[in-house]
Amino acid sequence: GQNIDQPTEMTATEGAIVQINCTYQTSGFNGLFWYQQHAGEAPTFLSYNVLDGLEEKGRFSSFLSRSKGYSYLLLKELQMKDSASYLCAVRDPTNAGKSTFGDGTTLTVKP
Amino acid sequence: EAQVTQNPRYLITVTGKKLTVTCSQNMNHEYMSWYRQDPGLGLRQIYYSMNVEVTDKGDVPEGYKVSRKEKRNFPLILESPSPNQTSLYFCASSGTPGGTQYFGPGTRLLVL
Numbered sequence: 001g002q003n004i005d006q007p008t009e010m011t012a013t014e015g016a017i018v019q020i021n022c023t024y025q026t027s028g029f030n031g032l033f034w035y036q037q038h039a040g041e042a043p044t045f046l047s048y049n050v051l052d053g054l055e056e057k058g059r060f061s062s063f064l065s066r067s068k069g070y071s072y073l074l075l076k077e078l079q080m081k082d083s084a085s086y087l088c089a090v091r092d093p094t095n096a097g098k099s100t101f102g103d104g105t106t107l108t109v110k111p
Numbered sequence: 112e113a114q115v116t117q118n119p120r121y122l123i124t125v126t127g128k129k130l131t132v133t134c135s136q137n138m139n140h141e142y143m144s145w146y147r148q149d150p151g152l153g154l155r156q157i158y159y160s161m162n163v164e165v166t167d168k169g170d171v172p173e174g175y176k177v178s179r180k181e182k183r184n185f186p187l188i189l190e191s192p193s194p195n196q197t198s199l200y201f202c203a204s205s206g207t208p209g210g211t212q213y214f215g216p217g218t219r220l221l222v223l
Contacts, residue, residue, distance in 0.1 A: 030209050042201060042214035043154070087154065096208030097142055097161050098169065103153035 002026045004102035006088050011108045012078055020073045020086050020105045028093030034062050034073045035087040037104065043087055046073070075107075083109045113138045115215035117202050123221045124192055132187045132218050134202030142205045143185040144169070144212065145177065147198040154201065160185055192222045 003025045012018040024032070031050040035043035049055055049064035049071060061074040075082055085104040092098035115136045124130055136143065144159040146169075156169030160179040174196055176188040185204075189196060199219050203212040 033211065035212075040217075042216050043212075044214070045211045048211065089154075091209040095167075097144070097159040097167060099144065099156055099159075099212070100170075101146075101154040103151065 002090055002092065002100035004088055004090065004100060006086075006102040006105045008103070009106045009108070011110060012075075014078055014080060014109055014111050016078050017074065017076050018078060018107065020075070020107065022071045022073070022088035022102055024069050024071070024088070024090055024102075026069070026090055026093075026100075029066055030091045030093035030096070032062075032064055032071050033089040033091075034071075035089065037085045037087060039084070046086075078109050080109050080111070083107060113213070115202055115204055115213050117200075117215035117218050119218060120216060121219050123223065125223050126193055127191050130189050130192060130220075132189075132200060132202075132220070134185045134187065134215055135183050136185075136202075136204040136213070137183065138204060138206060138213065139182065140204035140206045140213075141182070142208065142210070143179070144203045145175070145185070145187045146201045146203065147171065147196075148201060148217075149198050157187070157200075192220075194222045196220065197222045 005023045034046040037043040047062040054063045059076045064071045087104045088102040118133045145157040146154045155171045158177040160166045202215040205212045
């Protein structure tokens with residue numbers, strides 16, 4: 001089975017940097033996704049990691065350590081519009097159709 | 112425009128009255144899924160489909176049915192809805208095994 005842990009809530013200040021952590025315990029590994037979800041809206045894709053290391057995409061970066069079962073999403077130069085939930089998800093390595101999501105981290109950006 | 116559409120967006124119904132939530136994607140994706148999202152429980156997968164006529168249970172399939180007669184459509188059927196199925200439902204599709212999922216706008220269901 002798959003188990004994913006994320007902090008429930010985080011608060012940060014506009015212009016700052018915030019790191020959202022995700023740990024997973026899975027029977028295998030086939031890649032880790034980060035999605036952003038604004039209140040009342042659908043999740044949208046942010047990043048994908050399958051190999052160890054850092055993937056950078058503009059203000060957002062995602063890091064993966066497969067040996068530690070650990071990932072983080074790094075948001076730089078925070079803007080008010082970054083207030084949202086951030087979902088960590090893994091795909092089942094033996095069944096591409098199955099996905100497990102963490103409960104999400106609600107980030108509040110304050111002025 | 113590439114998109115996943117769901118209908119209806121909002122639905123209020125009563126216990127036991129059969130309903131169907133439609134899902135359609137125009138990206139020619141093989142993989143489609145249904146999720147429900149509840150406060151504090153995150154997104155939980157109900158059913159998924161790897162291709163036409165190929166469906167399988169996710170983590171919370173009880174009380175739901177699906178069908179995949181065409182590649183673009185993946186309806187979710189609640190034969191006898193109950194109040195514990197009150198939730199926000201999302202349909203999603205992806206073009207590759209284990210690939211990025213594209214989500215529909217969601218259907219908010221209230222079962223009285």
